[in-house]
Amino acid sequence: MTDDMAPAGWYPQDDGRQRYWDGQAWTDHFAPGAQEQSDGSGAVHVDEDAIWQVRGKPLSGMGAGRYKLTEHYLFFETGTLRTDSQQIPIAKVTDVDVKQSMSQKARGVGNILVHVERQQGTETVTMADVPNFREGQRLINETAHEARRTLQQHANTMRYEHSGGPQAPVDPSHARPTTDSAEANGPTLDPIEQLERLGKLRDAGVVTDEEFEAKKAEILSRI
Template identity: 30%
Template sequence: MARKNSEEVRPDIQAVLDRTPSSARVGAGREIRKLPSHLMEGEEVKALASGLYGKGNGLLTLTTHRVLFTYEGWTNSQTEDFPLNRISSVQWETGMLLGKLIIFASGNKAEFTQMDKANGKALADAIRMNIEATASVPTGTSTPAQATTEHPRESPSAPDPFEQLRKLGELRDAGILTPEEFEAKKEQILNRM
């Protein structure tokens, strides 16, 4: 079903749709149309992809505050969210044609299958970067995108900064991060070196 006009779509959602291949959102038309009704005030969409979870094929959305799964069926719907500060890790697995995203949050494991490989990996990387940014947000700061400094982690298993910079560049190139977010996060990583 075609949209009546492009003014009906929020600018942040339209920007993500413009840079997301149609193969990454197959079967998620209803969810995309209803996405604004699931978002909180001030919450912005950063990335999205379709995938199979629970009752059916739906939309997995990364926002400034959470990862949100929505499924809008003909007779039922399902919504589940994973606040970024509750996600402990993300795992990405690929098969021959499609991939699987696994989110570990608050002791639970959620598996999203039948995801477009390229877009699913970009989404997994974006979630990882946002989890790290959320973990480093000073008290009183409302979103990861607003964080300008990161507290160094005293951990022997700290992530490789060169690998983080490479992934950060991929997220910028994929359009998931704005140039401002890229520069802020790059500066945080370089300051830890």
Template identity: 40%
Template sequence: MSDQLPPPGWYAAPHANNEQRYWDGTQWLEQPPAQKTPNRLQAMASNVSSKHDHAGDTDTIWSAVGKPITGIGGGRYKLTDEYLFHEKGTLSTKAQQIRTADIYDVDSAQSLAQKARGIGTITLYAQRGADQERERVVLEDVPDYREGVNAINRAAHTARESRRVRENTQHVNYAGGSPIVTQSAPAAAPSPAFDLNAELAKLGELKAQGILDDEEFRAAKRQLLGL
């Protein structure tokens, strides 16, 4: 006869009319013991991180999820051609966005603690308008942060160039003419003042020859002068 106890599982418990009970190795139970669940905040943080993982978005150039040492409340970052989205918080999320064309400087840093964990901090500076204050945005505890710096710099440079071209085009359209046409005009072309004087002289000659009377001369002169 062996004194070895059976492994945990469902068995017909003694004196239970052949009904099965769960043996956990030390005692009989109606149901198996509940499995140990992850910490509630850790599970919530994991769920939020997966929910805000933008790596699969078609317009995403670069994305990252911050990895703070606590594992809770890391920022979520997404870069597109036009915007940099940054969110921070677990229970209450603070989401913001900034145009890539407004970003004029990007820097990075890495503390000793971050270096040991392979993460870093990205700091960028932006100005939303010529009359607006400069803004400082910090992306903390970012994995592969150097890749993020390069991606943000490239997107910001491209967006600024596109804005410059667009603004120049709008200025030309507003002016109502093409600078190329003006520059290509013959250098010897007479000025408007010279043309007007020549036409007035011709009218004087016509009047002197008796081709135009006084009334016709005055009417033609007013027409030339735009009166």
């Protein structure tokens, strides 16, 4: 469809923005929202921190969603006249499904259904009209699984260090008196390392800000 055949409306440009066509000529109006970069070939530039990044291809060509997956977050940005943005800690993603209608199959796109763990229960967020949607499903699932595994390791390490770890039996013949309470209770903990791990758990949404502040105060009190 050429420009002179197109009805008035918003249409995507090579730089990723939506520009308004009044039915006869292009206007100077661009839809608000993050501008994606283009190298001039029409290919969207991928951010350096992105594991996977894609722009939806709706049938109308308007209101295409923009989605980005990183090591720690899944970003959503949708809307034409008004942009709605949100970011989901990837460790909160519990499962990912795909769905494709007959119309979408003909266009080579599909929906990705992201199931997110919330305080009030599980929420499903839809990434609509996504090209290579099965690849997106695989990458989101793999990244979420790795993020949960890493957080669990951090949590286990913090519990281990807080308890002092398992104590080896002491041979009385080699025992020596000590007045150092830290030495008697096990290896000295590194408060800075504990705070760094605690901060990662908070950033990933595993602990709340209140829990973070309470634990931080406890760690600092031991310095």
